[in-house]
């Protein structure tokens with residue numbers, strides 16, 4: 201089971217909080233949207249912090265086999 205954070209772009213307000221908390225995970229792509237970097241393992245602690253700090257409540261975990 202792989203847990204990966206996903207951002208609901210429809211609700212993101214581009215506040216940059218997630219990038220400040222987890223710069224190794226969340227980046228802004230050329231189109232100006234937040235992108236989740238592909239990693240083999242994600243740092244749960246800082247992502248949890250980003251989930252809790254996101255003002256739009258638009259970061260969640262996606263689980264895949």
Ligand code: SF4
Pocket residue numbers: 207211212213214215216217218219234250253254255256257258259
């Ligand atoms: S913290 Fe949430 S609203 Fe802010 S840029 Fe990240 S995903 Fe978007």
